[in-house]
Amino acid sequence: MSGTMRNPLLEVTDLVTEFATRKGILRAVDKVSFAIEAGEIVGLVGESGSGKSVTGFSILGLIDPPGRIAGGSVRLGGRELVGLPPAQLRAIRGKAISMVFQDPSATLNPVLTIGTQMHLAIAAHEKTSEAAARARAAEVLARVGIPDARSRLDAHPHQFSGGMRQRVAIAIALLNRPSLIICDEPTTALDVSIQAQILAEMKALARDLGTAMIWISHDLATVSSLARRILVMYAGRIIEQGPVADVLRHPRHPYTAGLIASLPANAEPGRELRQIPGATPSLFDLPPGCAFAPRCAFSSAACAQAPALHHAGPRGWRCHHPRGMEEAR
Amino acid sequence: MTPLVLAQNVSKRFAPRLGLGERIAAKLGSPVETRTVHAVDNVSLAIAKGEVLGLVGESGCGKSTLGRVIAGIHPPSAGQVTIGGESVMREGRKSTTRIQTVFQDPFASLDPRIRIGEAIAEGPLAHGLMRKADARAEVARWLDAVGLPAEAAERFPHQFSGGQRQRVAIARALAMQPDILVCDEPVASLDVSIQAQIVNLFLKLRRELGLTMLFISHDLGIVRHISDRIAIMYLGRIVETGETEAVFAAPRHPYTRALLDSVPKLVTDSEELVSFKAIAGELPSPLSPPPGCHFHLRCPHAQAVCREIVPASDSQGGMHPVACHFPLIS
Ligand SMILES: Nc1ncnc2c1ncn2[C@@H]1O[C@H](COP(=O)(O)OP(=O)(O)O)[C@@H](O)[C@H]1O
Ligand SMILES: Nc1ncnc2c1ncn2[C@@H]1O[C@H](COP(=O)(O)OP(=O)(O)O)[C@@H](O)[C@H]1O
Ligand code: SF4
Ligand SMILES: [Mg+2]
Ligand SMILES: [Mg+2]
Numbered sequence: 122m123s124g125t126m127r128n129p130l131l132e133v134t135d136l137v138t139e140f141a142t143r144k145g146i147l148r149a150v151d152k153v154s155f156a157i158e159a160g161e162i163v164g165l166v167g168e169s170g171s172g173k174s175v176t177g178f179s180i181l182g183l184i185d186p187p188g189r190i191a192g193g194s195v196r197l198g199g200r201e202l203v204g205l206p207p208a209q210l211r212a213i214r215g216k217a218i219s220m221v222f223q224d225p226s227a228t229l230n231p232v233l234t235i236g237t238q239m240h241l242a243i244a245a246h247e248k249t250s251e252a253a254a255r256a257r258a259a260e261v262l263a264r265v266g267i268p269d270a271r272s273r274l275d276a277h278p279h280q281f282s283g284g285m286r287q288r289v290a291i292a293i294a295l296l297n298r299p300s301l302i303i304c305d306e307p308t309t310a311l312d313v314s315i316q317a318q319i320l321a322e323m324k325a326l327a328r329d330l331g332t333a334m335i336w337i338s339h340d341l342a343t344v345s346s347l348a349r350r351i352l353v354m355y356a357g358r359i360i361e362q363g364p365v366a367d368v369l370r371h372p373r374h375p376y377t378a379g380l381i382a383s384l385p386a387n388a389e390p391g392r393e394l395r396q397i398p399g400a401t402p403s404l405f406d407l408p409p410g411c412a413f414a415p416r417c418a419f420s421s422a423a424c425a426q427a428p429a430l431h432h433a434g435p436r437g438w439r440c441h442h443p444r445g446m447e448e449a450r
Numbered sequence: 451m452t453p454l455v456l457a458q459n460v461s462k463r464f465a466p467r468l469g470l471g472e473r474i475a476a477k478l479g480s481p482v483e484t485r486t487v488h489a490v491d492n493v494s495l496a497i498a499k500g501e502v503l504g505l506v507g508e509s510g511c512g513k514s515t516l517g518r519v520i521a522g523i524h525p526p527s528a529g530q531v532t533i534g535g536e537s538v539m540r541e542g543r544k545s546t547t548r549i550q551t552v553f554q555d556p557f558a559s560l561d562p563r564i565r566i567g568e569a570i571a572e573g574p575l576a577h578g579l580m581r582k583a584d585a586r587a588e589v590a591r592w593l594d595a596v597g598l599p600a601e602a603a604e605r606f607p608h609q610f611s612g613g614q615r616q617r618v619a620i621a622r623a624l625a626m627q628p629d630i631l632v633c634d635e636p637v638a639s640l641d642v643s644i645q646a647q648i649v650n651l652f653l654k655l656r657r658e659l660g661l662t663m664l665f666i667s668h669d670l671g672i673v674r675h676i677s678d679r680i681a682i683m684y685l686g687r688i689v690e691t692g693e694t695e696a697v698f699a700a701p702r703h704p705y706t707r708a709l710l711d712s713v714p715k716l717v718t719d720s721e722e723l724v725s726f727k728a729i730a731g732e733l734p735s736p737l738s739p740p741p742g743c744h745f746h747l748r749c750p751h752a753q754a755v756c757r758e759i760v761p762a763s764d765s766q767g768g769m770h771p772v773a774c775h776f777p778l779i780s
């Protein structure tokens with residue numbers, strides 16, 4: 122997939138991540154490949170359990186036993202991260218790559234003030250005086266929309282609202298000016314009005330700082346208004362990818378097409394929504410070949426074989442019977 | 451038309467929920483939070499027979515509390531709720547089976563040790579709405595109505611997927627043969643591809659059973675799709691009500707306008723310049739709502755009067771009702 126990209130910032134190739142469980146080996150991420158350019162925002166969408174978070178954790182080397190990266194490669198600026206010793210990974214995490222989670226309490230320590238936590242986050246990667254760290258922390262807090270940032274440094278996480286706590290977590294992720302931020306559904310638990318504020322700020326920040334972003338979400342609309350490219354996951358695989366507007370207008374994979382068609386915005390009010398039948402398969406019990414086949418209106422005998430990744434320019438899909446090829450440009 | 455469900459000047463206040471630390475502090479005589487939460491503040495609503503009323507607003511604005519008061523689960527602190535002229539409560543207890551509720555989390559409302567069939571029959575048997583001899587057939591009928599096979603009756607909740615569990619919860623509510631269903635975020639915890647299935651089920655049930663519904667959701671797209679009318683709630687009060695399409699086409703309250711603008715749109719044109727129009731500021735604490743219009747701190751149109759006087763609901767010139775001193779004109 123990186124063939125179209127000259128100098129990718131991040132290059133993920135055939136990544137496989139598995140968990141050993143009582144029921145057997147669970148392959149949460151299955152041969153995932155994609156690349157991201159410096160400063161680019163890419164949306165990673167899929168339903169719960171499709172492997173979005175595990176993909177993010179795998180890039181950061183945050184897969185602990187009984188999980189393991191069972192194959193593939195993750196390169197940041199050309200440097201292989203898979204198999205790096207823990208100390209070297211720690212030097213990269215929070216510095217070159219950082220992550221924002223859905224629940225800010227995954228990042229924030231309840232007993233420390235925001236200022237102390239931000240000082241520690243800087244000190245983990247470079248020597249600074251406390252005064253310099255505070256100044257930088259206040260500046261970044263202000264950038265993410267926290268009013269009166271300097272005095273808020275002495276507050277504890279519980280003294281912030283949910284939306285403000287998420288902003289603090291984002292500020293910590295930005296502190297060391299990473300080249301890539303992985304945002305794992307950071308606005309899913311927030312109200313739309315707060316989500317709109319944070320989306321606007323993130324978009325401006327990524328642009329101004331030149332930070333690349335992987336924005337994980339289950340919401341196509343959010344991704345379409347934020348990202349330039351989209352990756353669609355289903356049952357551990359990326360089944361479609363490409364420029365976001367193009368994919369939404371002319372989805373190739375029947376699953377992507379089904380998701381778009383099922384949106385209320387694409388139906389007459391009060392009329393039946395177009396629905397995808399069935400439910401997402403258990404990863405222990407995947408059908409052979411295309412995992413979407415049992416729910417797919419277009420499946421044929423060919424679909425019992427796993428479809429290879431097909432390319433056309435910036436677009437990619439894994440399907441034997443892609444949609445809308447007649448209208449392809 | 452006389453409404454089927456009528457909520458008149460309903461308020462619901464909660465005493466503060468004290469944590470352990472605060473309870474100890476209170477015992478030791480330290481000052482603790484004693485203000486009450488005004489979760490629902492003087493709300494009046496009417497739902498016509500066969501109508502779907504959507505109730506939207508951000509978390510904490512009081513949607514669930516209002517839904518529970520209307521369903522007779524919580525007694526109101528003031529005001530009353532009637533169905534066909536009869537109060538839903540008598541002596542502090544729910545006194546009707548005509549209104550039932552479907553909650554967001556179907557697992558929470560199902561006992562993991564009880565078979566689905568028993569769970570569905572339990573309520574109607576207890577209320578004499580079903581004869582023991584008919585239970586099996588009745589359960590099968592309601593399972594069929596929600597798209598599940600009769601064999602599902604023998605299974606336990608954990609043997610169902612999230613979407614199927616919500617179907618079970620709906621079957622359970624329907625078996626009480628209600629006229630009205632209060633649905634509190636019934637698709638919020640479901641996967642996107644499953645949400646459409648459940649929305650379609652509600653549309654079908656409404657058509658086939660003539661159900662009246664109060665449909666609570668924070669998802670404006672789904673509410674718009676399913677509701678004939680909508681009510682917008684902000685910090686305990688209804689700020690605007692009207693025909694769904696009229697409100698979406700021409701919102702009259704500045705909050706409604708801002709809320710609609712906050713929802714990300716599906717952008718399918720790469721040339722389109724996306725700008726997020728966010729409402730300034732945050733929701734004030736329901737412990738200390740601002741005086742006057744609850745929205746005035748965030749409202750771009752607020753004047754002095756907004757800070758002092760609570761705007762009354764007004765439907766001037768035949769337009770849909772709005773509680774604002776300076777309604778938007780479009
Ligand atoms: N620590 C773990 N141990 C075992 N299975 C896991 C673990 N973390 C994730 N999984 C499984 O991996 C799959 C993908 O999970 P995840 O990446 O969290 O999905 P998503 O973020 O798309 O909702 C799921 O089936 C999940 O149950
Ligand atoms: N049982 C309760 N005790 C104390 N406060 C409550 C209780 N239930 C709800 N509240 C408070 O009432 C307000 C409205 O809550 P709720 O009706 O759940 O809002 P919504 O459903 O719109 O998110 C919130 O401030 C909430 O904390
Ligand atoms: S009453 Fe005033 S503050 Fe409230 S919404 Fe209307 S204009 Fe804004
Ligand atoms: Mg996840
Ligand atoms: Mg609620």
